[in-house]
Amino acid sequence: MSLPRLLTRRHSSFVPRYAFPKYNIRKSDFKGHQMKALKKFEYLAPQLKMIIELRDIRAPLSTRNVLFDKILFSKKYDLERLIVYTKSDLMSHANSREYLKKLASWHDQMNEKFIIIDCRKVSDAKNLMDIINWSSKKTLEEGIPLPMGFRALVTGVPNLGKSTLVNSLRMLNADTYDPERIGRRKNIKVAKTGNVAGVTRSTSECIRISPSKSTQGVYLIDTPGIGLPGRASTDQRFLAQALCGCIKNNLIDPVILADFLLYTMNLQNCKHGEWYSSSTTNPTNDIDEVLNRLKSLKDLRKDDTAIALKWVNEWSKNGRDIVFDVEMLLSPDEFSYKDYVVQELKKLSDFEINAASTIKRHGANRSVFQL
Template structure:
């Protein structure tokens, strides 16, 4: 008689995980953003729909306060579960951010981009400036800021992509020049948007939060071992549905079993037919990021978790010192891995 599969109730705490990815260009970018705040009318802050609470960066709110703010949850298509659950979750997030408006976006969906452009037009219409409305898009690394800018420019003025994008964080390292996303020739005021480098949290107290951010690509894949990330992904897939990887293996809590099965089926084998576990783990992670191994949320979003996110526990002095040392170690590791 077959036994019933029981997914792990919790993922083991990994105290050895790095807790920072606050690099030099993050610090420099944030400093430059502050100097541009006086000439910025609106902040568009991007967060990842798959980690709506974890991808919040209080440092951006603290440093760039005092301006109208639109919160855009990007990559909605990669986190879409049942429609009813999405609506409930989205209403909670909108309530959390009130009175700041909140939008949920898939940059490939024209209607989502059109809503953001309509918001920009409304801001421009209420502005008394004759030089055009200026907006700045900010957020954590690799949450889709540049993709959003390209989509807004493409739909708003019919121009091609202007911002480089990539699967790894750090493609945008400097603040861009102003890019026009709405042209007054259509009867509107000019609206310009600045792309900025992603800024990571100086210290992540919770190891699980670091795993979520790494899994979504907010840190370079060289920072956390691919097999560790793949194991955490397996944990999350089992919570969502063990059938997500059924083409490769029956339900399991053993990541090595699953990676071995994937390697054999996809031909990721070393000399002698030995499974290439590390490259298979990277493939598994990248396939999930593109929506090929399920589309689900990593954060639990309810009234209690939103309250915790809104009132984070400040790190102690010893944690802050440790974070400083950790940031240097991570920065050196990233430099060694190619920046």
């Protein structure tokens, strides 16, 4: 990918790589239970009023799942879509203004609504709850009959905080809560959570998030993370998902992943000190050189794989103000979000999501799909 007119670096003589090397890596981790969840998603669509799609704020393209676009753009269902960017705690207020302006411009092209949150914060959960309640109230005012209540399905690629968000919204109506972090409450979780991809393996029952006395019940349905099939993925999309924690770290060589991290870092100016040792005074495109600099005295006996894995995990979990999708560094003249979405949909032109075939295989056990 050509990346002209990138940020002016402090070390003006350094030339970063404008294209990432081609490695022989897998491009997808699309599993059978994810396809099953996708089919159930389409089967449940007539019962739903809203799709809440989670994405990582650091990789808005790589954590976008075109499979959901294929269903929603078919116009078969009357569904409101709300895009929820997670990990807002990793994007500081000082650096987010220009970033948010670009995101807003992108979503305006597709007439998409979005919000940025930290799934664990009470105030953010309340803001999202207000949006859901407003949509539910709107259906009542328009006289739209919803005999099963207002239902929203929470979806996205793996490990973006879907179950954490479901728990946060559910606990807003609990009797007691921690005023700072919902995650510290003593209430029993209604959705299982974890720090690795693939904790949720099946679609949940309806989880009520509205007060019991509300005029119209509001329900959430938690789903397993759904990755991209190989035909809709690329090396860089898969690597960016891995840096976001959406892919289990044993699927990609840690040194290759560290090299991709280095590639993205060198295209950006670090807002907090250095990306790596001497990155501002002596930047390099050589991952072996970076790994040698990262070794401390106690790490001298560790191999490069262990050092790379440690470095990648630190940035994946705690790295601030870094972008894993390099398209975010391009101007509107160099990258069109709308054109990108159209091209991604073309890759799935013959990809079938047939819920009916799954129902036929289950035979009389239709309870698999009924909520």
